[in-house]
Amino acid sequence: MEKNTFYITTPIYYPSDKLHIGHAYCTVATDAIARYKRLQGCDVLFLTGTDEHGQKIEDKAKAAGVTPKEFVDRIVAGEKGVLDLWKLMNISNDRFIRTTDDYHVKAIQRIFRKMHDKGDIYKGKYVGKYCKPCESFWTETQLVDGKCPDCGGEVQDAEEEAYFFRLSKYADRVQHLLEDTDFLEPRSRVHEMINNFIKPGLEDLCVSRTSFTWGIPVDFDPGHVVYVWVDALFNYVTALGYENDKYDDYEKYWPGVNIVGKEIVRFHSIIWPAMLMSMEMPLPKKVYGHGWLLLDGGKMSKSKGNVVDPYQLADRYGVDALRFFLLRTFPFGSDGTFSNELLISTINTDLANDLGNLVSRTTAMIVKYFGGTLPAEREAGTEDAALIEVGSALRKKYAEQMDKFQLQNGIAEVFRLLSRANKYIDETAPWVLSRDETKRARLASIMYNLLEACRISAVLLTPIMPETCEKILDRIGAPAAARTWESVAAWGAMPACAAVSAGEALFPRIDAKKELEALEALNAPSAPAVEPVLPDVSIDEFAKCDMRVCKVLKCEAVKKSEKLLCFTLDDGSGTPRQILSGIHKFYEPETLVGKTVVAILNLPARKMMGKESNGMLLSAVREENGEEKLHLLMLDDSVPAGYRLC
Ligand code: MSP
Numbered sequence: 090m091e092k093n094t095f096y097i098t099t100p101i102y103y104p105s106d107k108l109h110i111g112h113a114y115c116t117v118a119t120d121a122i123a124r125y126k127r128l129q130g131c132d133v134l135f136l137t138g139t140d141e142h143g144q145k146i147e148d149k150a151k152a153a154g155v156t157p158k159e160f161v162d163r164i165v166a167g168e169k170g171v172l173d174l175w176k177l178m179n180i181s182n183d184r185f186i187r188t189t190d191d192y193h194v195k196a197i198q199r200i201f202r203k204m205h206d207k208g209d210i211y212k213g214k215y216v217g218k219y220c221k222p223c224e225s226f227w228t229e230t231q232l233v234d235g236k237c238p239d240c241g242g243e244v245q246d247a248e249e250e251a252y253f254f255r256l257s258k259y260a261d262r263v264q265h266l267l268e269d270t271d272f273l274e275p276r277s278r279v280h281e282m283i284n285n286f287i288k289p290g291l292e293d294l295c296v297s298r299t300s301f302t303w304g305i306p307v308d309f310d311p312g313h314v315v316y317v318w319v320d321a322l323f324n325y326v327t328a329l330g331y332e333n334d335k336y337d338d339y340e341k342y343w344p345g346v347n348i349v350g351k352e353i354v355r356f357h358s359i360i361w362p363a364m365l366m367s368m369e370m371p372l373p374k375k376v377y378g379h380g381w382l383l384l385d386g387g388k389m390s391k392s393k394g395n396v397v398d399p400y401q402l403a404d405r406y407g408v409d410a411l412r413f414f415l416l417r418t419f420p421f422g423s424d425g426t427f428s429n430e431l432l433i434s435t436i437n438t439d440l441a442n443d444l445g446n447l448v449s450r451t452t453a454m455i456v457k458y459f460g461g462t463l464p465a466e467r468e469a470g471t472e473d474a475a476l477i478e479v480g481s482a483l484r485k486k487y488a489e490q491m492d493k494f495q496l497q498n499g500i501a502e503v504f505r506l507l508s509r510a511n512k513y514i515d516e517t518a519p520w521v522l523s524r525d526e527t528k529r530a531r532l533a534s535i536m537y538n539l540l541e542a543c544r545i546s547a548v549l550l551t552p553i554m555p556e557t558c559e560k561i562l563d564r565i566g567a568p569a570a571a572r573t574w575e576s577v578a579a580w581g582a583m584p585a586c587a588a589v590s591a592g593e594a595l596f597p598r599i600d601a602k603k604e605l606e607a608l609e610a611l612n613a614p615s616a617p618a619v620e621p622v623l624p625d626v627s628i629d630e631f632a633k634c635d636m637r638v639c640k641v642l643k644c645e646a647v648k649k650s651e652k653l654l655c656f657t658l659d660d661g662s663g664t665p666r667q668i669l670s671g672i673h674k675f676y677e678p679e680t681l682v683g684k685t686v687v688a689i690l691n692l693p694a695r696k697m698m699g700k701e702s703n704g705m706l707l708s709a710v711r712e713e714n715g716e717e718k719l720h721l722l723m724l725d726d727s728v729p730a731g732y733r734l735c
Contacts (some may be wrong), residue, residue: 095131096345097123098325100353101140101186104164105149108174109396111382111389118379118496119348120180121416127181129574129730136328137175138186139165143317145221145302154680157187157303169400179555181407184336186328188305188320191611193320196327197320198308200368201296204254204722205309209367212310215251216618218244228292239352240406252297253314259363260291265452266372273358274290274494275422278351278378282358294318294360323362326370344371348494351424351571354378377494380424382415382623389427397427401611404634405604410436410596416496416553428610433601440596443507448561450514451539452589458523458532462588467537468530472516478539478543479509483556487549496589501617502552503546510542540565540583557595567590600716635691636734637661640726644678650698655680661731662692669695669702675719685724687734 100121102112116137123135141161141652150160165171175182186193200277206211218227220237228672264287266272267279297313298304321333329343330336334392349357351525354563357376365372382386389396402411414435419425455461483506490499517535522528547561562572566587576582641664645658652671658667668688687707695702707722 093130093132094342094343095123095126095133096329097126097133097311098131098345098347099326100347100349101136101188102171102322103143103145104139104161105145105171107164108171108399109389110399110402110415113174113399114382114419115348116175116180117178117377117412117415118421118494119176120182121412121496121552122346122491122494123179123499124555128548128552134184134329134338134345135182135186135323136186137180137182138324138328139171139188140317140321140324140615141165141187141189142304142314142320144222144298144301144303148460150303155677159169161189164247169671174399177403177408178412179554186210186324187383188324190335192333193324193327194305196332197305197315197323199332201305201307201319202309202314202325204364204367205252207256207367209255210252210296211255213253213293214248215253216248217246219247220244231463233378243708247520249299250346251295251299251316252307253293253358254296254319254364256291256294256363257418259288259366262366263287263291263359263363267358271361271375271477272372272377273354273378275378277422278354278358282355284666286355291359292473310392315400318356318360319364321521321669322356322364327371329371344374346375346377347373348377351378359531377422378426379421380419380545381455382419385424385426386426392563396613398729400433405608406432406436406599407557407596409557410440413500413550413554418497420497421494429605430601433599433604436596437598437601439504441598443504443511444550446603447507447510447514447539447546448564450592450593451536451543452564454519454523455536455540455587455589456591458519458536463536463540463586464529464533465585466530467534468528468587469534470531471516472513473538474532476509476513476542477580479506480542483545483549484574484577485544491552496553500550503549506542507546510539510546513542514536520536537583537585537587540587541580544571544583545577545580554634554681555654560595563590564592577684633691634689636687636689638728638730638732638734639666639686639688640685640730641681641684644681646673647698647700652700653688654681655700658679658686658688659730661729666690666703667701668704669697669700669705670706672706672708672721676721681721683726684721685726685728685730687722687724 096118099116102108117136123133126133139161146161147157150157163170172185172498180476201210218229218232220227220242222242223237223239225237225239226722231238232244236242264283267282273279273282296316297307298321299312302314304317305320307313307315325345325347326339326343327333328336329339331339334418347357353374355458362372384397385584399411414432416440418431418435483502487499489500490502519535521534522532531635543561543565547558551558565585566589570576571582637660639658639660641656642659645655647653647655647669652673653669653675654673656668656670658666658668688704689707693707709720709722711718
């Protein structure tokens with residue numbers, strides 16, 4: 090019997106910065122596919138996670154004055170971090186892997202050793218070019234105008250002792266896999282892989298580094314850490330329990346489907362299968378390479394400062410509207426350009442007009458004409474057939490598209506039914522029938538058909554907008570049996586005497602002009618936040634403030650307080666001074682020990698959380714886009730404690 094399991098993964102994201110709408114796009118799409126499969130009754134395992142090792146993270150942590158683990162912990166599990174974002178976006182992942190998880194680390198060491206024992210990983214010397222932002226090594230011939238072929242950035246010469254994976258050994262098998270099977274989709278990506286990477290010749294791949302330490306140690310050769318792609322790619326199986334005892338799902342769920350962005354198709358369709366071949370493991374059922382969400386014609390990136398914040402959009406329009414927009418608008422396999430205009434017009438046209446209106450009008454008419462509960466009598470009419478035909482054929486057409494991950498086409502099929510139903514209202518003109526007592530049966534039939542259109546659409550849109558669709562199904566009084574995949578195979582699963590409730594608009598229409606102005610103001614560069622200069626003070630008044638250079642002797646978080654840090658300072662007097670400061674949001678206490686700061690000492694003592702504060706630390710502060718930014722004033726460490734500021 091064929092297994093009814095379905096395993097699907099997103100890439101694991103680098104927690105080097107906060108994630109943006111481009112990352113959310115990939116995860117929302119994968120979530121919709123997972124939910125679609127669950128709707129069909131599959132036993133789904135949906136995995137996402139974070140790829141936490143590598144030089145970039147090591148460097149960033151250093152710059153932030155924290156350990157790499159502290160750095161990634163904050164981005165993954167901190168406020169508005171990766172976990173918070175997926176919660177906000179209503180992502181239904183069953184598992185979340187972090188490559189720093191102990192079970193993964195141990196499993197990678199075993200996997201690395203196995204490939205080494207087999208002779209597929211060997212020690213050699215690495216000479217090449219390294220692109221730091223992409224964490225990729227390139228040969229001279231792969232560079233474009235001497236720059237990284239992925240990001241166009243500068244590359245550095247690199248030479249060191251390293252382990253290599255015999256990628257060349259698997260070149261023929263990988264080529265066959267790409268050319269003769271539908272392992273990689275869309276098909277256009279296959280040509281890209283063959284022409285750009287396989288035809289020029291696959292060279293063995295560097296899989297260990299000695300130039301940084303933030304990685305999984307090669308346990309049989311201290312000093313080497315596993316280079317990030319071996320560590321990253323095998324997450325898809327370690328998260329199932331491969332080579333570890335944490336889980337026991339490998340046999341049940343592997344192989345699965347890997348959804349990835351186009352720039353990492355190379356790693357997933359060449360290196361990943363080659364390594365699995367070496368390990369004699371089954372290959373993924375499919376690797377699907379989706380396109381990028383562009384902004385102003387380019388890729389969004391934090392370093393370019395052109396990212397769109399999913400929190401802001403979800404907050405203004407609701408999570409479902411945002412999920413819908415991402416999946417309805419951009420063909421999953423190609424690039425698409427994000428714009429606020431497009432977002433607002435999609436919400437107005439599809440959600441407020443087509444879907445929202447149909448549900449509101451249908452339920453309002455049933456309340457008005459029948460007190461909310463449909464009577465049992467029926468009378469068919471000539472207008473019915475066209476609507477019923479579209480509705481009855483919908484599931485099959487929708488599934489054909491969703492099975493190919495053509496989410497936007499699947500949604501478009503549903504919208505054909507919604508448009509047809511809105512047209513049906515115009516054709517049948519229920520408001521005219523409602524004035525004629527003899528037409529009650531006909532009116533009831535029309536209402537029933539409209540409810541059916543709402544029901545089938547809502548069930549099939551559930552993977553895209555889970556909360557809204559549940560609301561719709563509640564509102565039209567659909568029982569559990571009328572919400573299943575089976576129930577939308579044919580017309581007529583609504584109970585004859587359905588009871589509905591009218592309610593507020595599901596998606597209020599947005600005034601596009603006003604909203605665009607509001608968004609622009611909200612996202613305007615923060616220059617206007619500079620506060621006006623305060624009224625003059627006399628020099629004598631200023632001189633009364635005793636501001637001194639202090640050294641941080643100790644710094645600890647105050648128990649039960651989210652904000653407060655308790656500083657013990659050397660103010661030059663010989664007696665340690667205690668000052669409390671509400672800056673925990675901006676600094677981890679241990680990073681401040683030893684720093685040279687400035688405090689105003691002659692403020693009256695204050696008690697906070699039962700502790701006394703004798704003065705105040707000085708910081709540079711301002712508000713940017715509604716968010717407080719703060720930098721504690723720090724001086725060169727050569728300035729001794731006790732010096733006065735004047
Ligand atoms: N850590 C690697 C993946 C390892 S998977 C074994 C990585 N991380 S990433 O954070 O840089 O990117 C993760 C995914 O986000 C990629 O698939 C990438 O394509 C996707 N996106 C990042 N920006 C994007 C857009 N602007 N649009 C669409 N997807 C985008 O690569």
